[in-house]
Amino acid sequence: MTLPTLATALPLLPDPDQAREWAERELADPAYEAAEPTIIDRIAQAVGRFLGDLLRVPDTAGWGPSALIVLAIVVAALIVVGLLIWGRPRLARRAAPAAHALFDDDDARSADELRADAARAAARADWDEAIVLRFRAVARGLTERGLVDPPPGATVRAFCRDAAASLPPLALSLEAAAEIFDDVRYLRRPGTAEHYRSVADLDDQAVRTRPTPAVTA
Incomplete structure (x- = not known):
């Protein structure tokens, strides 16, 4: 290979200024920046x-x-x-105290407060509200006495089964009151003064009835 041919085949050596320019250009590559510690x-x-x-x-x-x-x-x-x-x-x-949820609603009122609000609703002939509040007073009253402990989301029927286990004489009244509550609360059937009186009587009986002692083997 002749010298001219060799000179064209091999790159010329850069002078100092070109070398510095090439180095700066190479270091400006993003790959070098990415390699630096964050x-x-x-x-x-x-x-x-x-x-x-x-x-x-x-x-x-x-x-x-x-x-x-x-x-x-x-x-x-x-x-x-x-x-x-x-x-x-x-x-x-x-x-914290026991769960306040009563049949799909969060209600922190005591049994006495629910009874008082139910009585006010009945006085203005708002039977739907009166029935719902008085039945909740039944549930809250039994919960306050430690006879039942309905978990959040418990159905009315499940509550009545637990309550009937502690108060067997009220089993039929509990079942009838649960049906009234379901009709008014969920099926949107209009309540009546007679229905309210039935639930109120159940509440009064529940307050007076003593729980049945558990039978031990």
Whole structure:
């Protein structure tokens, strides 16, 4: 191969200015920028170096074990604080009173408050409202006495079965009142004064009736 041919086949060596320009152009490639550590990487490295320096025992002093103890105390304190913050809502929920939900509605009124509101509804001949409130007074009253504990979403029929187990003499009255409640609340059938009186009589009987002791084998 002749010298001219070799000169055209091989690239010419750059002068210093060209070399610097080529280097700057190459370093401007996004691939180099992506390879650089991010701010998160730098923070993690700094934390790692700090912990390493904290736990390293220097040759001239013996504070390494002491630093480890201090770090363990700090970690334990953070865990305790986290448990207190996380556990407080759980304890509050656990210490809260029984569920207020009564037959698809959240109602925190006591049995006496429900009876009073039912009486006011009956006084204005709002029989639908009066029936619903008085039947809820039955459920709330038995719950307050600890005879039943209807879970959220419990149906009227399920409540009546549980109540009849504690108050067997009221089984038929409970079933009749549940049917009235279902008709008014869910089937939208109009209530009447007679229906209200039936539910109110059940409530009065439930207050007076003592629970049947459980039979032990």
